[in-house]
């Protein structure tokens with residue numbers, strides 16, 4: 001006890017070198033837990049995440065960390081655990097989701113829930129998404145508890161269910177029914193990572209904002225008729241013209257702090273010709289031709305420049321000789337953060353320029369929007385410094401075109417940062433990425449991620465800085 005007090009006192013004035021974990025021991029422990037978590041099938045649907053969090057709860061409680069399971073659906077429990085700080089700063093929330101996407105076992109070299117170690121990789125569903133975060137957050141709690149690191153902030157660990165297919169019993173339930181238990185100033189969750197190229201860490205990404213899923217239907221009504229007498233008023237004709245116009249439209253370009261910083265930093269890391277392309281986005285003389293290039297060649301980059309529209313469902317007609325009186329298209333719209341969506345629909349209307357086409361905005365199941373998390377605060381700088389310290393790489397802030405659970409927390413005012421483990425840039429195209437036919441992670445990435453998580457949490461929540 002006395003030793004602990006002394007150590008604690010020492011750590012308030014000096015960096016806590018004495019408390020650096022023995023990584024070779026921690027690595028073995030981390031791998032054991034990681035494999036155990038991957039071996040629990042939590043494919044969503046149906047999820048069955050309770051099996052995962054029961055494992056985590058038992059590991060935490062063996063270390064003397066109380067953990068509670070809370071659930072809307074008993075098969076889909078979420079876990080909450082908390083280590084107390086001195087209360088001088090508001091809490092830090094660390095998260096990892098417990099479900100995974102589904103598998104087609106026939107496509108796997110090693111069984112998808114075997115967590116087989118082979119050639120420096122661990123194979124299995126969830127090895128990238130998101131069991132490394134789950135395991136690393138759990139290990140961080142354990143290491144914090146064992147080493148008695150003094151904390152300015154409470155550290156709250158949440159494992160949420162339903163991220164992949166059904167946020168209802170997961171983050172939505174937690175925010176709605178257990179807010180006081182998870183309320184935090186800052187959160188770390190999935191969404192970023194370290195990109196390795198040619199066997200070396202190249203740069204890290206931190207997700208600080210995301211586009212907001214919206215949707216709309218285009219509906220055209222016109223006279224029905226006999227298919228042998230074509231009509232210029234045919235609803236399908238009007239609909240398809242409208243679809244082409246909105247799909248080929250280049251909506252007004254926007255930047256926010258995240259995307260501006262992202263393109264500037266990406267340019268700094270790129271070869272001169274590619275750098276010129278990213279820098280040219282900020283030059284009004286060059287931007288248009290670059291956007292045209294990106295639309296054709298880098299759709300993942302192009303979508304970061306504006307609110308996007310993708311026509312994904314068309315419904316019309318039922319018989320070859322009948323001109324249908326109605327035709328409808330469903331558009332997947334991903335709003336740039338802060339977009340005035342009503343004004344955007346007005347612009348769409350002008351682009352379509354056809355009174356026969358009605359735009360009906362989707363209003364059901366809307367996810368909340370929140371402002372981007374800051375990239376100029378202590379927490380962001382702490383994450384940047386940690387990526388530099390652990391991997392020796394610069395950090396790029398990113399905006400996701402897709403949606404994550406962090407949207408629900410940002411809407412409540414939490415500063416959320418999407419982090420992640422290291423992976424090879426080319427591994428996804430080889431078919432081993434998140435959500436791919438197979439999934440794998442470098443063993444080294446498993447170990448490094450625990451070290452990163454621990455360092456980042458201490459940098460954000462620890463007293464000894």
Ligand SMILES: [Zn+2]
Nearest residue numbers: 129130163190
């Ligand atoms: Zn995920």
